[in-house]
Amino acid sequence: MRLANIVVGVAVFLLGLATTVLAWTTLPYTGDFGPGPGFLPFWLGLALMVCAVPVIIADLRAQANAEPLFRPETVKCVQVLGLIVGVFLFLPFLGFSVGLALITAGGMRLMGKHGWISCAATALLTAVFIHYLFGQWLSIPLPKGVIGW
Amino acid sequence: MGATSSIDLLNNLHTGFTIALTWQNLLCCTAGVLFGQMIGILPGIGAPTAIALLLPLTFSLNPTSAIIMFAGIYYGVAYGGTVTSILINVPGESSSVMTCVDGYAMAQKGRAGAALSIAAIGSFIAGTAAIVLLMSFAPALAAFALRFGPAEYFALGVMAFGLLTVFGSGSPFKIVISTVIGVLISTIGMDGVSGMPRFTFGIPQLLGGIDFIVIICGLFGLAEVFNSIEEPEGGRLVHDRFKLSEVFLTWQEWVESRWAILRGGIIGFLIGLIPAGGITTASFLAYMAERRASKHPETFGRGNIAGVAAPESANNAASISGFAPLLALGVPGSATTAVMLAGFMMWGIRPGPLLFTTKPDLVWGLIASMYVGNVILLLINMFLIPAFVAMLRIPYSILMGFIVIFASIGAYSVNNSMFEVWVMVGFGLLGYAMKKLKYPTVPLILGMVLGTLVEKSLRQALVLSAGSLDVFYSRPIALALLLIALLAYCSPLIRAVLRKAGYGQNVVNLESL
Numbered sequence: 001m002r003l004a005n006i007v008v009g010v011a012v013f014l015l016g017l018a019t020t021v022l023a024w025t026t027l028p029y030t031g032d033f034g035p036g037p038g039f040l041p042f043w044l045g046l047a048l049m050v051c052a053v054p055v056i057i058a059d060l061r062a063q064a065n066a067e068p069l070f071r072p073e074t075v076k077c078v079q080v081l082g083l084i085v086g087v088f089l090f091l092p093f094l095g096f097s098v099g100l101a102l103i104t105a106g107g108m109r110l111m112g113k114h115g116w117i118s119c120a121a122t123a124l125l126t127a128v129f130i131h132y133l134f135g136q137w138l139s140i141p142l143p144k145g146v147i148g149w
Numbered sequence: 150m151g152a153t154s155s156i157d158l159l160n161n162l163h164t165g166f167t168i169a170l171t172w173q174n175l176l177c178c179t180a181g182v183l184f185g186q187m188i189g190i191l192p193g194i195g196a197p198t199a200i201a202l203l204l205p206l207t208f209s210l211n212p213t214s215a216i217i218m219f220a221g222i223y224y225g226v227a228y229g230g231t232v233t234s235i236l237i238n239v240p241g242e243s244s245s246v247m248t249c250v251d252g253y254a255m256a257q258k259g260r261a262g263a264a265l266s267i268a269a270i271g272s273f274i275a276g277t278a279a280i281v282l283l284m285s286f287a288p289a290l291a292a293f294a295l296r297f298g299p300a301e302y303f304a305l306g307v308m309a310f311g312l313l314t315v316f317g318s319g320s321p322f323k324i325v326i327s328t329v330i331g332v333l334i335s336t337i338g339m340d341g342v343s344g345m346p347r348f349t350f351g352i353p354q355l356l357g358g359i360d361f362i363v364i365i366c367g368l369f370g371l372a373e374v375f376n377s378i379e380e381p382e383g384g385r386l387v388h389d390r391f392k393l394s395e396v397f398l399t400w401q402e403w404v405e406s407r408w409a410i411l412r413g414g415i416i417g418f419l420i421g422l423i424p425a426g427g428i429t430t431a432s433f434l435a436y437m438a439e440r441r442a443s444k445h446p447e448t449f450g451r452g453n454i455a456g457v458a459a460p461e462s463a464n465n466a467a468s469i470s471g472f473a474p475l476l477a478l479g480v481p482g483s484a485t486t487a488v489m490l491a492g493f494m495m496w497g498i499r500p501g502p503l504l505f506t507t508k509p510d511l512v513w514g515l516i517a518s519m520y521v522g523n524v525i526l527l528l529i530n531m532f533l534i535p536a537f538v539a540m541l542r543i544p545y546s547i548l549m550g551f552i553v554i555f556a557s558i559g560a561y562s563v564n565n566s567m568f569e570v571w572v573m574v575g576f577g578l579l580g581y582a583m584k585k586l587k588y589p590t591v592p593l594i595l596g597m598v599l600g601t602l603v604e605k606s607l608r609q610a611l612v613l614s615a616g617s618l619d620v621f622y623s624r625p626i627a628l629a630l631l632l633i634a635l636l637a638y639c640s641p642l643i644r645a646v647l648r649k650a651g652y653g654q655n656v657v658n659l660e661s662l
Contacts, residue, residue, distance in 0.1 A: 001586075004585075004586060005586055008582070008586055008588075012326055015330075019333060022348070027345065027347060028343070028345075031342065031343055031608075033612045034608055034611040034612035034615075034616060035607070035608050035611050035612075036343065037340035037342070037343050037345045037347055039608070040332070040336060040604045040607065040608075041333065041336050041347065041348070044329050044332055044333050044336070045333075047325070047329045048326060048329050048330070048333075051322045051325045051326045051329070052322075052326065054322050055320065055322050055323060055326070058320070058322075069585070071379055071380075073378055073379045073380075074379055076378050076379075077375045077378050077379050077581070080374065080375070080378060080549070081375070081578075084371075084553060084574065085574065088557075088567070088570060088571070088574070091567065096557075096558070096561070100550075100553065100554045100557060100558075103550055103553050103554070104547070104550025104551065104553070104554065105550070107546060107547075107549045107550045107553070108546045108547060108550065110546075111378065111544075111545065111546035111549060112544050112545075112546030112547070114546065122547065122550075126550065126551075126554070130554060130558070134558055137209075138206065138209055139209070140558065140561075140562050140565075141565055142558070142561070143567075
């Protein structure tokens with residue numbers, strides 16, 4: 001956890017540096033009648049750099065943290081993230097209703113001890129729920145897939 | 150003069166009730182408090198997430214009905230978080246953390262019904278009193294805020310950011326970093342003054358900036374899914390079958406709680422008025438004050454009913470008074486009111502001093518609906534608790550899918566584009582990492598919401614003063630607000646010095662948490 005904090009501290013510092021440089025080089029610091037569009041981002045970048053330094057120093061001085069960055073459950077987080085990203089990539093083909101129903105069913109399989117039948121039934125009900133509530137009743141133009149839902 | 154303003158107040162309230170009691174608004178209020186109560190009960194979904202996720206459901210409503218529904222969710226969550234605190238020692242909301250201490254102890258002694266009951270009664274009494282005070286206070290604050298110019302608004306924004314370091318927990322530098330990143334995100338897109346694109350990197354979808362709803366759906370909705378998978382909130386349900394007779398209080402319990410309700414309500418109302426004060430701080434301070442005021446402080450943490458009444462009254466009063474800075478100044482005091490502000494803006498309504506004169510129907514309809522909502526919540530909390538307790542048995546593996554559904558559709562419906570859905574996923578991962586590395590997310594949200602106001606005000610103030618900084622210290626209100634901000638930013642230092650000198654060491658019995 002300590003190393004992760006240091007890495008993030010450095011990333012924040014670099015973000016601040018990039019912001020300051022971008023603001024200074026690509027945006028006018030002053031406008032016709034006062035501060036320009038680069039004024040606030042310039043100072044925000046500096047503030048990020050200034051605040052990142054004590055965070056990095058504090059973590060460098062700190063004892064190695066016993067709290068691990070990753071737990072056994074982190075694998076499940078990655079699996080769920082993979083499921084979400086995978087389904088989103090195929091949403092133009094699957095459609096929103098079916099795609100999100102698959103996420104629900106997939107999540108049930110990954111996270112709980114649910115059988116295939118209950119997962120399939122929940123997916124079906126979820127697809128119907130999304131299609132009628134959001135697509136029909138609330139008229140949100142959700143992308144449709146190959147089955148027209 | 151006083152009589153006239155009282156009559157005005159009553160007339161406004163009458164107008165408000167005629168709006169709040171239309172069947173549509175009554176339905177929206179009931180739906181809002183029910184959703185809020187249910188979401189408050191479910192660990193892992195907070196009030197800002199709830200409101201952000203439910204935004205798509207309000208697209209077919211008019212602005213007044215939608216805002217009434219959101220307000221219902223907001224204070225409904227404050228009620229709902231209590232149930233899990235008392236029954237399984239897991240706060241449904243951070244504002245219910247203090248309720249765990251004595252509420253769970255009461256449940257273990259077989260008085261769960263009484264604990265739930267006093268929480269509902271305390272919340273109702275304090276909430277209703279807070280609405281009365283809000284009615285008088287908010288218009289007065291709005292009238293005062295009419296004197297505000299750009300310098301004052303800039304100072305107000307800076308003060309709100311500063312107060313985050315006072316009320317937030319953890320590293321003050323991480324709080325500031327989170328706030329600055331929020332403000333930085335608000336600068337993405339076309340600059341409002343010069344029309345120049347900033348940090349868009351040639352991506353046309355970024356020209357309009359990143360919508361607040363997309364960020365909320367990711368930062369609170371999706372991130373909560375990952376965090377809950379990694380750190381499941383355990384807890385054993387100590388009491389899951391209720392008889393109606395169990396929820397009634399004994400006379401002794403009422404006597405022990407009545408002053409706690411009053412004190413908690415006053416503390417909650419005052420803390421809720423402070424930008425960034427927050428309802429969690431209110432409930433903590435109310436608990437500490439009650440413990441200090443008690444003749445038997447040693448009984449706190451062991452099932453003292455006043456230890457439930459005080460924080461619950463405080464968190465409800467604070468959730469109501471939090472509307473005062475939002476409605477009168479346009480400055481949200483918490484992540485939830487920040488989402489409410491986004492909701493207002495979605496319908497083209499800009500809260501602020503003029504809202505009371507330009508949209509009286511909305512303001513007074515909203516305030517009147519709070520009375521109605523509190524009555525509905527009292528009734529459902531007294532008589533429908535068994536039904537809500539049953540919800541605790543829904544497995545998270547199913548809930549998780551529904552959070553993803555609402556977050557995705559919420560993000561998609563902002564511009565009907567997949568770009569926002571991907572941005573939402575990005576912010577979901579950011580929120581997950583922030584929680585893991587103890588960077589608070591609330592400052593980021595407030596930074597993002599207030600960033601535009603702060604930048605616009607700063608630039609306007611400097612234009613008006615021809616670039617001179619005099620404008621910030623020659624105007625008394627701006628100067629006072631900036632001094633408070635300075636004091637707030639120095640507060641971690643002051644606290645450290647006081648702690649070294651042996652002051653400010655609070656001892657709370659959190660063993661039962």
